Amino acid sequence: MIARQVFSLATRGRGSYPITDRIDSVVQEAGIGTGICHVFLQHTSASLMLCENADPDVRDDLERFMSRHVPDGDPLFVHVDEGPDDMSAHVRTVLTHSDLTLPVRDARLALGTWQGVYLWEHRHAGQRRRVMITVIGE
Amino acid sequence: MIARQVFSLATRGRGSYPITDRIDSVVQEAGIGTGICHVFLQHTSASLMLCENADPDVRDDLERFMSRHVPDGDPLFVHVDEGPDDMSAHVRTVLTHSDLTLPVRDARLALGTWQGVYLWEHRHAGQRRRVMITVIGE
Amino acid sequence: MIARQVFSLATRGRGSYPITDRIDSVVQEAGIGTGICHVFLQHTSASLMLCENADPDVRDDLERFMSRHVPDGDPLFVHVDEGPDDMSAHVRTVLTHSDLTLPVRDARLALGTWQGVYLWEHRHAGQRRRVMITVIGE
Numbered sequence: 279m280i281a282r283q284v285f286s287l288a289t290r291g292r293g294s295y296p297i298t299d300r301i302d303s304v305v306q307e308a309g310i311g312t313g314i315c316h317v318f319l320q321h322t323s324a325s326l327m328l329c330e331n332a333d334p335d336v337r338d339d340l341e342r343f344m345s346r347h348v349p350d351g352d353p354l355f356v357h358v359d360e361g362p363d364d365m366s367a368h369v370r371t372v373l374t375h376s377d378l379t380l381p382v383r384d385a386r387l388a389l390g391t392w393q394g395v396y397l398w399e400h401r402h403a404g405q406r407r408r409v410m411i412t413v414i415g416e
Numbered sequence: 417m418i419a420r421q422v423f424s425l426a427t428r429g430r431g432s433y434p435i436t437d438r439i440d441s442v443v444q445e446a447g448i449g450t451g452i453c454h455v456f457l458q459h460t461s462a463s464l465m466l467c468e469n470a471d472p473d474v475r476d477d478l479e480r481f482m483s484r485h486v487p488d489g490d491p492l493f494v495h496v497d498e499g500p501d502d503m504s505a506h507v508r509t510v511l512t513h514s515d516l517t518l519p520v521r522d523a524r525l526a527l528g529t530w531q532g533v534y535l536w537e538h539r540h541a542g543q544r545r546r547v548m549i550t551v552i553g554e
Numbered sequence: 555m556i557a558r559q560v561f562s563l564a565t566r567g568r569g570s571y572p573i574t575d576r577i578d579s580v581v582q583e584a585g586i587g588t589g590i591c592h593v594f595l596q597h598t599s600a601s602l603m604l605c606e607n608a609d610p611d612v613r614d615d616l617e618r619f620m621s622r623h624v625p626d627g628d629p630l631f632v633h634v635d636e637g638p639d640d641m642s643a644h645v646r647t648v649l650t651h652s653d654l655t656l657p658v659r660d661a662r663l664a665l666g667t668w669q670g671v672y673l674w675e676h677r678h679a680g681q682r683r684r685v686m687i688t689v690i691g692e
Contacts, residue, residue, distance in 0.1 A: 280692050282588055282659070312420055314454050314550055316590050318657045320666030322606040328514045330460040330506050335495040339503050340510060342492050354618050357611040365615050368606050372616060376604045376669075377655050379515050381456045381548045383420070388548060390458030393514075410657045410664060412590055414552060414690060416418050450558055452592050452688055466652045468598040468644050473633040477641050478648060480630050517653050519594045519686045521558070526686060528596030531652075552690060554556050 313415015451553015589691015
């Protein structure tokens with residue numbers, strides 16, 4: 279069996295947005311007991327992230343780490359058509375994930391206790407992001 | 417066809433632990449000739465890694481690289497409840513992988529000659545880690 | 555339904571090589587309307603990358619970023635049997651991706667408008683690289 283749904287999310291600029299519940303709803307509707315759930319982001323300046331879900335400081339620390347590691351406006355970058363966060367957003371995306379595959383058990387996402395799924399927006403301006411979900415199993 | 421198994425591994429603290437053989441055993445037992453094997457770690461402070469499997473220096477070099485790149489006790493970090501390796505472990509996890517999908521051929525993992533799968537523990541203290549395996553194919 | 559194909563690519567040394575069309579051909583031949591396409595690289599010194607596909611400067615900037623982030627000949631590295639780009643190639647691989655899973659819709663890859671798939675060679679000398687494709691769906 280296979281099920282497919284697409285949803286979109288309007289971000290309010292750089293930062294991480296919880297999407298675990300939306301993905302889990304798709305899994306529940308799919309009615310697939312055991313299998314996998316593939317999550318795919320159709321963009322090159324935002325990421326999918328599995329991250330600690332209890333303390334918001336974790337995601338703030340990640341944001342600070344990434345801002346230091348891949349600075350906006352790095353003089354190394356030639357591709358700056360859309361401003362100082364254009365190329366840094368592409369680098370952040372390549373260094374993280376555009377696709378995640380998660381286990382499904384009893385028709386629910388089978389994450390660990392402390393795992394949450396987040397859409398990580400890397401552009402400073404808000405964007406509309408499309409997430410494509412595919413559930414496969416039986 | 418689909419098969420599911422979970423195993424746990426008790427780590428002895430930071431470092432990488434070979435798990436190729438355990439995953440390959442699950443694949444063999446599944447009796448699925450052609451397909452994919454999804455490996456998932458239900459934790460946010462350890463990773464899955466595909467790495468060179470012949471020279472242990474490679475994994476030592478990776479550990480040194482990561483320790484320099486994501487230093488324990490970085491003054492940037494606010495989330496330090498569990499000590500100086502708490503937040504660095506989360507960052508290491510986000511920068512690497514919690515899920516891997518591997519090809520299955522002739523009811524075995526179809527890795528390259530030099531590829532091995534490792535569980536990469538990022539905490540200094542030993543932890544019990546759960547690995548969920550799903551084999552899909554026919 | 556499941557379909558499997560392997561192709562090889564002869565690289566001309568460090569840099570990224572577009573492989574979207576080759577993967578999409580495999581998907582079309584598979585005749586699977588809705589599902590996923592798993593792409594796997596059987597090597598530990600080259601990566602798969604989803605990246606912006608319109609401006610070649612993006613991939614040049616990524617290459618420069620990576621060369622600064624993971625320098626060849628880093629004195630930290632012990633594993634240098636094959637020269638100064640031996641260990642840096644392994645680190646680049648671990649920090650990026652050996653496997654990608656992409657959605658399939660209407661028997662085609664369902665990528666975003668600006669997404670392309672690239673094989674990212676990390677060694678300076680040309681290499682022959684094997685890519686294993688598995689399409690699963692119905």
